[in-house]
Amino acid sequence: MERETMTPLASSYRAALATAATDALRRRRRPQQLPGRTVVVQGHQIPADLVARYAALFHRSGEPLDPQDVPSVLVHVAAFPAAMELMSDPEFPLPLLGMVHLENRVVHHAAVPSGTPLTVAASATALAPHPSGTTVDLVVTVHGPTGSAREDGDSPQLLWEGTSTYLAAGVRLQGQERPPRPGHPEFMAPALTARWSLPGSTGRDYASVSGDYNPIHLNPVTAKALGQKGMIAHGMYLAGRMLAGREPAGGGFSWGIEFATPVLLPGTVSLNFDHPAPGRTKVTAWNGRRQRPHFTGSITVDTVDGSEA
Incomplete structure (x- = not known):
């Protein structure tokens, strides 16, 4: 699924609330597998003023950050609404509200510029049983604009990739066996x-x-x-x-x-x-x-x- 605008986080939370209410009212059973789609947003830009506000929150020295080299967590912030759109989908097997953040793994390959059209892609994978429920990985990639290809290929350069692992506590999918709790x-x-x-x-x-x-x-x-x-x-x-x-x-x-x-x-x-x-x-x-x-x-x-x- 491709689009040119990012779905706001507030819209994803409203969708998650509506789905939770529907599930409770109708006693609807959620699907037992991940949606087989990838959310792709073309031309997404990270505003320079967002870099400045991020700097004010995290960098107390008062020195401005280079808007052509966006901090790694801010790249996550700017790109993750695509993954949230997946998790708020009624066909997503785990409830978004109350989900617990377990882990992040990020490779920041090259500088990510603000004010430049980027391609953001998000997918869900690795649905797995956990001693406390069920986990899922949300994988997000950020590529540079068209014309930013590496010398060894024609595809836009991969600038940043991150995997976030979440736990839906108490949620068991059909056929899951609870793994032993590790010491x-x-x-x-x-x-x-x-x-x-x-x-x-x-x-x-x-x-x-x-x-x-x-x-x-x-x-x-x-x-x-x-x-x-x-x-x-x-x-x-x-x-x-x-x-x-x-x-x-x-x-x-x-x-x-x-x-x-x-x-x-x-x-x-x-x-x-x-x-x-x-x-x-x-x-x-x-x-x-x-x-x-x-x-x-x-x-x-x-x-x-x-x-x-």
Whole structure:
């Protein structure tokens, strides 16, 4: 399915609410397989003013960001509505509302410019049983404009690709067998090298930039109604904080983040930034009071020959 405009996140959330109401009213059973379609948006542009607002949120130094080199998480923000359109489809087997963000894996191949027509494609894959429900991967790619082909081919250059894994807790598809719950070693906090203090407005501040007004991030009452202990930080906000000031200019790096327990707002996050090898950063974040992990992450810069540093 190709189009020239991106479906707004608000429209996807409204569609998800309507589908949830219909499912409850009619006791409709959702499909048991993923929709066999890819959402493709041609000519999508990332506004330069969005880069400036992102910089104001994450880069407290006040220095502007290069609008021709959009931060990696902002690329995700700009492109992910295509994946949200898939997840809000009535034929999608898992309910969008209340879905839990587990992991992101991103390869940022080259600089992504703002104000330039890009091609965004989104598809869903890897529907799989999980000890707590069912998971799915949403795969998004961003290609450069026509005429931005690499020297070794005629296709537009692949600039950015990301995979986001989500969990629909408590949802079982027909024929699924619940896999055993893996054991986890006792968490041992590393040395403290940084601390984030996140105010109660964090979810609303990030939503004003990303357009992601998921109620679990905005209000403790709605968050609890959707199964959370209180309002929680966006996973991609945490990824943005992790990458701020650490991603190299011009692309050529990869990063990942895996979430363990939500960060309740307001809250404080303890962190360790470790550098086990040149070009590689490992990140551990945890609740210092309860000694429970929040997330682990990594940033890996490519070497000249294209291999990982």
